[in-house]
Amino acid sequence: MRGSEEYGERHAARVVAVTSARRAARQGFLWGLVFGITIAATELAYLSSFPTEASRLELARSMQGNTGFAAVFGPIHRLDTVAGYTQYKSMFTLVVLACIWGLLIATRVSRGEEDGGRWELFLAGQTTRARAALQATVGLGAGLVALWLPTAVAAVASGSTARVRIGVGDSLFFVTAVVAAAAVFMAVGLLAGQLAATRHDANVLGAAVLAGVYLVRMAADSDAALRPLRWLSPLGWIEELQPLTHASALPFVPIVALVGVLVVAAVGIAGRRDLGSSAFRSRDTPRARTLLLGGQGGLTLRLTRPAVIAWVAALAATGIVFGLVAQAAGNALRGSPGLEHVIERLGGTSAGAVAYLGFVFVIAAGIVAIAVAGQVSAIRNEEATGHLDNLLVRPVARWRWLAVRLTVGLGLVVGGSVLVGLTAWLGAATQRAGLGLRDLLEAGLNVAPPALFVLGIGALAYGLWPRGAIGVTYGLVVWSFLAETIASVTSSGGWLRNTSPLLHMTPAPAAAPDWTAAAWLVGLGLAAAVAGIAAFGRRDLQGA
Amino acid sequence: MNAIRTENLSKTFGRTKALVSLDLEVPEGEVLGYLGPNGSGKTTTIRLLLGLIRATSGQAEIFGLDCQARPVEAHRRVAYVPGEVSLWPSLTGAETLHLLGRVQGRVDVAYREALVDRFELDTARKVRAYSKGNRQKLILVAGLMTRADLLLLDEPTSGLDPLMERAFRECVAEARGRGQTVFLSSHLLSEVEAVCDRVAILRAGHLVETGSLRELRHLSSLQVEAELDGAVPDLTGVPGVAALQVDGSRVSCQVSGSIEPLLAALAGAGVRRLVSREPSLEELFLAHYSGKGEADAG
Numbered sequence: 001m002r003g004s005e006e007y008g009e010r011h012a013a014r015v016v017a018v019t020s021a022r023r024a025a026r027q028g029f030l031w032g033l034v035f036g037i038t039i040a041a042t043e044l045a046y047l048s049s050f051p052t053e054a055s056r057l058e059l060a061r062s063m064q065g066n067t068g069f070a071a072v073f074g075p076i077h078r079l080d081t082v083a084g085y086t087q088y089k090s091m092f093t094l095v096v097l098a099c100i101w102g103l104l105i106a107t108r109v110s111r112g113e114e115d116g117g118r119w120e121l122f123l124a125g126q127t128t129r130a131r132a133a134l135q136a137t138v139g140l141g142a143g144l145v146a147l148w149l150p151t152a153v154a155a156v157a158s159g160s161t162a163r164v165r166i167g168v169g170d171s172l173f174f175v176t177a178v179v180a181a182a183a184v185f186m187a188v189g190l191l192a193g194q195l196a197a198t199r200h201d202a203n204v205l206g207a208a209v210l211a212g213v214y215l216v217r218m219a220a221d222s223d224a225a226l227r228p229l230r231w232l233s234p235l236g237w238i239e240e241l242q243p244l245t246h247a248s249a250l251p252f253v254p255i256v257a258l259v260g261v262l263v264v265a266a267v268g269i270a271g272r273r274d275l276g277s278s279a280f281r282s283r284d285t286p287r288a289r290t291l292l293l294g295g296q297g298g299l300t301l302r303l304t305r306p307a308v309i310a311w312v313a314a315l316a317a318t319g320i321v322f323g324l325v326a327q328a329a330g331n332a333l334r335g336s337p338g339l340e341h342v343i344e345r346l347g348g349t350s351a352g353a354v355a356y357l358g359f360v361f362v363i364a365a366g367i368v369a370i371a372v373a374g375q376v377s378a379i380r381n382e383e384a385t386g387h388l389d390n391l392l393v394r395p396v397a398r399w400r401w402l403a404v405r406l407t408v409g410l411g412l413v414v415g416g417s418v419l420v421g422l423t424a425w426l427g428a429a430t431q432r433a434g435l436g437l438r439d440l441l442e443a444g445l446n447v448a449p450p451a452l453f454v455l456g457i458g459a460l461a462y463g464l465w466p467r468g469a470i471g472v473t474y475g476l477v478v479w480s481f482l483a484e485t486i487a488s489v490t491s492s493g494g495w496l497r498n499t500s501p502l503l504h505m506t507p508a509p510a511a512a513p514d515w516t517a518a519a520w521l522v523g524l525g526l527a528a529a530v531a532g533i534a535a536f537g538r539r540d541l542q543g544a
Numbered sequence: 545m546n547a548i549r550t551e552n553l554s555k556t557f558g559r560t561k562a563l564v565s566l567d568l569e570v571p572e573g574e575v576l577g578y579l580g581p582n583g584s585g586k587t588t589t590i591r592l593l594l595g596l597i598r599a600t601s602g603q604a605e606i607f608g609l610d611c612q613a614r615p616v617e618a619h620r621r622v623a624y625v626p627g628e629v630s631l632w633p634s635l636t637g638a639e640t641l642h643l644l645g646r647v648q649g650r651v652d653v654a655y656r657e658a659l660v661d662r663f664e665l666d667t668a669r670k671v672r673a674y675s676k677g678n679r680q681k682l683i684l685v686a687g688l689m690t691r692a693d694l695l696l697l698d699e700p701t702s703g704l705d706p707l708m709e710r711a712f713r714e715c716v717a718e719a720r721g722r723g724q725t726v727f728l729s730s731h732l733l734s735e736v737e738a739v740c741d742r743v744a745i746l747r748a749g750h751l752v753e754t755g756s757l758r759e760l761r762h763l764s765s766l767q768v769e770a771e772l773d774g775a776v777p778d779l780t781g782v783p784g785v786a787a788l789q790v791d792g793s794r795v796s797c798q799v800s801g802s803i804e805p806l807l808a809a810l811a812g813a814g815v816r817r818l819v820s821r822e823p824s825l826e827e828l829f830l831a832h833y834s835g836k837g838e839a840d841a842g
Binding site: 197198276283284285286288289290293294295296299303385386387389390391392393394395396397398538539540541 | 591594595596597598615616617619620622624626628630631632633634635636638639642643644646647648649667668669670672673
């Protein structure tokens with residue numbers, strides 16, 4: 001046995017990189033598998049849904065120039081080809097997921113480690129603040145590689161089949177475009193982690209940036225005259241890559257430049273600021289505000305207020321945009337057998353603006369579900385950080401604490417859902433779309449049940465398996481989006497489709513809400529939540 | 545009535561036995577020092593008493609209330625101060641004290657202000673701007689301000705400077721004066737020796753000793769040091785003598801039982817100076833651990 005071990009300076013400095021890389025690569029690889037399956041399933045779904053040349057041409061004709069769909073999902077090119085459809089159908093979902101993952105993993109390995117006090121240990125070793133930030137960046141790079149590899153393998157394997165026939169180069173370019181979105185928001189997360197005082201604040205800042213660039217991108221795609229706006233948004237640059245239709249590498253220039261600038265800024269700020277401080281002026285001695293601190297319920301409101309406000313703003317903006325483009329999108333939809341078939345399959349019967357809204361309100365349901373998954377994540381973090389101990393060692397019943405936290409989630413879901421309907425009506429009213437307020441409020445409320453089901457399952461997972469609750473809840477949301485695509489290419493499609501809560505809602509306002517199905521979803525969610533509360537009352541508290 | 549009573553209380557984490565069949569009673573008004581090295585099961589005991597973790601077997605009561613079945617009622621009479629503090633970083637010290645007092649349901653406001661002054665705590669700052677010591681002061685004030693019937697203190701002076709440690713000891717003495725019960729988990733033997741009526745020593749999840757310091761000392765050896773005029777005689781066969789150390793004309797040893805055989809053996813060599821004293825708590829504590837394996841508890 002050796003008496004002592006010595007490591008060189010370079011080895012010691014790599015500790016941060018290795019630690020960050022391990023965490024980022026593990027997550028990146030799993031997401032890469034999901035991304036790869038999604039791409040392959042999208043390609044196969046197209047072949048089965050549009051088997052003939054005529055059906056593909058009809059799809060392309062009906063969707064071409066539909067600014068309503070372009071605003072939400074991105075530009076529409078060559079839908080008469082597998083490549084064009086795959087780009088249109090999967091790029092929106094994958095890019096948004098890549099952005100969210102990139103942001104969260106970047107703040108976790110940087111500001112999150114600093115919040116947890118672990119960077120103090122690293123910085124007491126043979127490194128500096130700036131070098132540690134740079135090493136964390138290198139670690140995140142490993143995460144990008146881990147994301148790219150399985151996605152690329154699946155995309156190339158699927159694209160190379162005789163029926164799909166997408167070139168290896170095109171597939172790799174497509175995957176690289178998606179991964180570029182993750183890279184941009186990793187850089188955003190790194191910088192936000194230097195500017196904000198906590199990881200939570202950094203996530204809120206990064207999410208605000210994502211919402212901002214997404215809205216700019218939406219505006220750019222909603223009207224041909226506004227198209228130059230795309231160059232103001234990194235999401236617009238990624239769209240401009242058009243990897244499977246009109247591939248252009250030029251937009252990589254601003255993407256790479258932006259990532260470089262953000263990383264250099266983050267590393268520079270990390271080198272200049274004190275550990276634990278933030279670049280934004282942070283008021284450490286504000287006036288005490290005790291209005292909401294009369295008990296556990298008020299504390300919950302105070303702690304969740306920033307996130308709730310951010311989600312409410314995002315949902316309001318989403319509803320407004322949906323309403324604004326509904327009339328134009330609906331007009332383009334009329335007479336499209338392909339799209340009418342899709343609406344019919346979802347249970348809709350109407351055409352025009354209501355058909356469009358019925359289609360895109362599924363997206364709103366997904367956003368509400370993501371918001372509610374964030375609430376489950378906040379609940380778990382309260383326990384993992386040890387903050388919950390401070391309440392439960394006092395006369396606070398476990399069931400009451402969890403019930404109050406879930407009630408906040410319930411309020412966010414119901415309030416947010418109604419708000420989507422209300423703001424969509426306001427947006428549509430400005431375009432004289434002739435949509436009724438009651439119909440759109442009902443349509444808004446219709447998006448709540450899937451999210452409430454997600455909330456219930458999240459609560460159950462939290463009660464039974466706290467350390468896995470966040471993964472289970474977000475996993476259910478992601479699966480809800482992917483289930484339709486994957487189910488359409490498997491023999492057991494019906495069973496798989498039934499596992500997605502999103503697919504149990506009718507496309508209101510294109511069809512009347514199915515309140516029976518909604519009641520089942522809410523009932524199952526409620527039962528799961530009650531079981532979760534009971535399980536939470538019987539288990540040990542568990543730290544991170 | 546006992547403030548705390550445990551019967552056959554056990555906790556297992558996987559294959560690790562963190563606490564094994566703990567039988568313990570703490571009468572109302574007593575200050576009990578709960579001693580043990582890291583990982584011996586002290587914090588596990590407190591978390592079981594608070595109902596934060598579930599017992600594998602056995603029972604724990606606080607003022608006759610089952611800690612696992614009726615935690616909320618039990619917590620109305622308890623204040624808890626952890627050694628590792630995790631508070632909401634976005635709240636100020638004042639906001640934290642306000643919140644925790646409201647959640648507890650009772651606060652002696654005048655005493656709270658006195659505690660803030662005594663611990664020299666700046667409550668205007670956000671928790672995230674506090675040093676470890678100041679966070680510890682904050683949670684100490686939050687615990688003491690309620691004047692709870694039972695104080696569960698888990699290494700409460702962790703991170704405090706000596707002046708603040710002294711202020712803490714004064715607070716414990718005042719609590720005892722008011723009839724509050726104090727359960728003080730610590731590995732700072734001087735702290736326990738200064739404030740506790742009784743001690744309980746835990747090793748690897750097992751309770752190995754309980755009693756007052758006086759009782760424990762009577763059970764243990766005297767420490768004897770002597771300086772002689774001449775050479776030290778052979779003391780190896782003297783009844784009760786152990787841990788013998790000879791340095792020229794100086795000798796030190798431990799004596800259990802009567803000291804008379806030792807005095808008789810030394811008398812012939814001419815005793816110039818002889819000092820005997822009871823063992824310190826540290827020596828008592830170490831006596832339970834010397835030559836024994838490390839604890840396996842969590």
